Amino acid sequence: MRTIQTLEEALARVEDLFQKCDERDESLLAYMRQLAAENEQLKRSVHKLRASKGIKGTTTSSMHSKLTDALRE
Incomplete structure (x- = not known):
């Protein structure tokens, strides 16, 4: 028996059973x-x-870098 990939395939199988x-x-x-x-x-x-989340992660790492640079000075 094949794996069901789409809703249409599932509905077709159920229709066959009906x-x-x-x-x-x-x-x-x-x-x-x-x-x-x-x-x-x-x-x-x-x-x-x-x-x-990916966008926020980039912003956070950018802010972290700026903070690290500021602390070094």
């Missing part, structure tokens, strides 16, 4: 879509936080 058992659960499909959307939002938030 057809095999001759039933359908729309709330399950909606929940899967909701989780996928939430996951994408969290990924964007993490990316944004990591990017801002």
Whole structure:
């Protein structure tokens, strides 16, 4: 069995299972879509936080260098 890479692949597999058992659960499909959307939002938030942390880290090291230089004088 292949690894599921996308929401579309997961939904297709669930659709196949629904057809095999001759039933359908729309709330399950909606929940899967909701989780996928939430996951994408969290990924964007993490990316944004990591990017801002990198910028702050550069500023902090710059300030540290200036302080070190000032103390040497």
